Amino acid sequence: MIAEVGAFALILSLALSLAQAVLSYAARVRRSAVLAGAGEGAAIAAFLGVAAAFAALMYAFVVSDFSVANVAMNSHTEKPLLYRIAGTWGNHEGSMLLWCLALTGFGASVAGLGRTLPQGLRTLTVGTQGVLGTVFLAYTVFASNPLARVAQPPVEGRSLNPLLQDPALAVHPPFLYAGYVGMSVVFSLAVAALIEGRVDAAWSRWVRPWTLAAWSLLTVGITLGSFWAYYELGWGGWWFWDPVENASFMPWLVATALLHSAIVTEKRGALAGWTVFLALAAFSFSMLGGFLVRSGVLTSVHAFAVDPTRGVLLLIILGVTAGLGFSLFAWRAPTLGRGGMFAPVSRESALVLNNILLAAATATVLLGTLYPLIREAMSGEAISVGPPYFNLTFTPLMAALLVLLPIGPLLAWKRGDGATALRRLAVAAAVAVVLTLLVGVLVTPRHTWGALGVGLGGWLIAGALAEILERTRVFRVPPAEAWRRFTGLPRGAWGMTLAHLGLGVFVLGAVFETSWKLEAAEALPVGRAIEVGGYSVRLAAVEPVNGPNYDADRGTIVVTRAGQPVCQVTPERRFYTAGGQTTSEVGLCYRGLSHLYLVLGERREGGTYLVRAYWNPWASLIFVGPAIMAAGGLVSLSDRRLRLAAGRRRREQEA
Amino acid sequence: MRLKALLAGLAGVLCLAAASDPAERLPDPAQEARAREIFRDVRCLVCQNESIDDSEAELARDLRVIVREQVSAGRSEAEIKRFLTDRYGEFVLLTPSWSPGNLLLWAGPFLVVVAGAALLLARLRKTAPEPELSPSESERLQQVSRDDGA
Structure with a gap:
């Protein structure tokens, strides 16, 4: 019954999103505040509908209602509660529903919080958000209904991929999707600005916080995913230049460029066209990311919840949405002003350089991800583009950007003094x-x-x-x-x-x-040790354990240094009976900023176990750094200027 | 100090290129290091997207054995890679070749930099001589100063 209510709420949301789009655009044409208000009401109602559907699906997962096809395919009664909840978005249908939840949520936020935006801009933004909501909700309802029932419910479900049964990965998709979809607001704002034919400081001031919020969420999402890959895939790497990683990295790079170009547009009125272009590109890359991950068109180490047939539909949505946005841009961008002038050495120039290098870096990732597809389609030859390519292209571009980075903030607007900046x-x-x-x-x-x-x-x-x-x-x-x-x-x-x-x-x-980094691997009998980075890693014991939904060999590894005990970890090699997969639980021993990364491998003949030990110096910084960056985004988001600007405009209107 | 701890740690390790699996390792550490270097550029063909250095798959193991055999037979990296591409096509190498078909792939990012720099230069040149005030502004200024003088 609850599943049916959820499915009904989802269809209702589709209708409401359509109403949101139609009412809002009609309001703009007729300049009617009543219609605009109705559009905003529809936006908020659409969000409530999707939230109800989402809650219904989550309930079905929590109580293991296997009459819902999605739950039967992706859950299991023995799974711990956290992973039953996370199962809601750990599959194709559920993740599309999460996408729609974020999309309508942001649409409702613009409708609810957008009082300070100029009326015309707000109405058009809500309307465009409604169009996006309609498209994605239609896809969810007609092609990927998460709440469809099965005629004969199975007694037991097929369970979630065990690699995904992990706390970091349970919360990774919500962050990532909120970041991806946060860019939709920026996209809608850009479309609204293009229709209005005006980009001003007020518009940029609205783009900044939304981009900041989406960027921060995306940063957290990517970092969680990377940390998960680091300790779950079990070979000590944290970034593989894998298509799925690239898919999330491209919107991040574009959003970073947008954050910087929006400053120029806000403070100096320059680069308006470019900022709008990036605003459109950010969400287009988000949609590309969603498509690449969901369609399985590219092979990846973390391709989960893949369905090639529905990928075509997503590709059409991506093509039409982005295509319309960029066509509008080509048509209307010439009407946007050129803005203020600046000297070769100035804050503006530095930010433009930042954008050029970030755009080139994005091009690298895009080419590296899609070129094998293009090449195969054109000549039939299959090629691989792996980490060596990115090391040769992405790394030098980024290095150039990082060398220039500290100089930019020390230059004045319009005309900077390079010598003084360098002296400082x-x-x-x-x-x-x-x-x-x-x-x-x-x-x-x-x-x-x-x-x-x-x-x-x-x-x-x-x-x-x-x-x-x-x-x-x-x-x-x-x-x-x-x-x-x-x-x-x-x-x-x-x-x-x-x-x-x-x-x-x-x-x-x-x-x-x-x-x-250092590594050592040896087939060890219980009681013997290997050396890595000056640490002695001894396999003290191996015992069988039974988890809630898996059987495991649990090793006890004692780490000593010059005879002194350092730490003890219990890496596991798990066998998930429901799906028949084997995974490894890494033992991490934190030594200051560095990690000893210990993996228990397979059992070899003669009662030995393959033990891999890695010394990963300063590895914590890899994950702490992005956390600091995301914190920076949040601090910036709390800036009084972003709120005060609103008050100032209200006073102007009253005056 | 952390750096000192790290140095001590590093000093404790002589053989840096420890193998992915001791059972497969070559006796000569220099040859083993060369083999590992090659592994990182060879794709595990049946895996999702892993090099044979990372993969535990059966095929990756077979490929590692082939590469190690050829390394210990004294063949060069280029020879070994040619042997692999003859058998499995360019797909097997993770570094795309420097061939005309890959021109856009290798040059694309740097073309973006060149195009961006050209646009920036054009914009700077067009707007370099900045008039202090527009004619209407200077007229207004004169008017204001006249008013003050009066």
Whole structure:
């Protein structure tokens, strides 16, 4: 019964989304506040409908109602509660429903919170959001109904892929999807601006917070996914340049570019056309990501919930939606103003360079992901594009961007003083050089690129701190004055500093881990040890354990260093009976910023077990860095300016 | 200090290129390191998207054995890769070849940089001489100063 109510609510939401689109556009044509209000009401109601459907599906998963086809296919009574809940979005139909939930949720937010947007812009944004909602809800209702029943319910379900039964991955999709779909608001705002033919500071000020929110969520989502891959796939890697990873990385890169170009549009009125273009591109890449992940058109290490036949439908949705957006852009963009002028050395130029390099980096990821498909379609030859390609193209582009990054914030708008900016970065440059030399000389084996990379990380961190010192004039004004400046800094400035700092932390970790990781593997009888990175890793015991829905060999591994106990971990090799898969639970031993990464492998003849041990130096920074970046996004989001601007406009209207 | 701890740790390890599986490892560490280097560029053909260095699949194991045999027979990396592509096609290598068919793939990102830089330069050139005030603004300024003077 509850499933039927959910299915009905979903169909109702489809109708409401359609009404939202039609009413809003009609309101714009007729300039009718009543119709606009009705459109906004429909937006909020559509969200409530999808939320009801989502709750119904979640309930079916929690109580293991196997008469719902989706639950029977993807759940199991023995599965722990958390993974029964996570099962709601751990499959194709459920994840599309989550997508629709986020889409209508953001539409309702614009309708509910958008009081400060100019009326015309708001109505068109809500309307466009309604069009997107209609398209995706129609797909969900007609091609991928998550609440369809089966005639003869099975006694037991087929269970969720055991690799996905993990706390990080249980919460990873909601973050990722909220980030993906958050870009839809930016897309709708761009479409609205193009129809209105006007991009101004008020518009940019609205684009900024939505992009920031979506970007922060996407950052968290990608990092969770990467952390999951790191400890769940069991070979110590954290980024594989896999199509599914690339699919989430492309919208992130575009959103990063958009965050920066929107600043230029807001502060200086320049680059309006480019900012609108990026706003359209961000959600287009999100949809491309959804399509690539869901269609299974590309093979991937984490391709779950794949269905090629419905992929075609998603491709059509992507083509039509993005195509319409960009056609509108081609038609209307020339009407957008050119905006203010700027000198070759200026904040604007620096931000344009940032955008050029980010666009090129996005092109790299896009080409690397899709080129094998294009090549095969055109010549029939299959090729592979793997990590070596990205190391040769993406890495130098990013390195150039990171070298330039600390200089940008120190340049003035319109006409900057390059020499002064560089002088202010003298200390940061010294930090970078000293760090490079230290690492280059002290850390064995010698690794020139690694040392340069660590220096680059230091340059970013020191550069971000130098910028804050410059703003507060510490050491140059009395402490009280410096403190006043320190506390008076807008949140946006802190957000930027945190984001740049987090990037530096990430670079340090990524470079150090990649350059100096160590590994050892040996078939060990119980009681014997292997050495890795100066640690002795002893397999103390192996015992069989029975989990709620799996059987496992659980190893007890004791790590010592020079005879002193360091830690004890219990990696497992699990066998999931329902699906017949084997997975490994990694044992992680944290040593400061570094990890000892211990994997219990298969049982070999003679009663030995294959034990793999990795020493991953500074690996924590790889995940801490992006967390700091996301925190920066949230801090920036809380900036008073983003809220005050609204109040100012209201006063202007009243005046 | 952490760096010192790390140095001590690194010093404790002589053989850096430990193998993915001890049963398959070559006795000569230099040859083993070369084999591992090659593994990272060879795709496990039946897997989703993994190199044979990472994969536990049967086919990946077979390919590792072939590569290790050829390395210990003294064949060069280029020879081994040619042997693999002759058998399995270009698909088996994770680095796309520098061939005309892949021109766009390799040059694309850098074309974006060149195009972007050209657009930026054009924009800077067009707008470089910035008039201090527009004619209407200077007229207004004169008017204001006249009013003040009066």
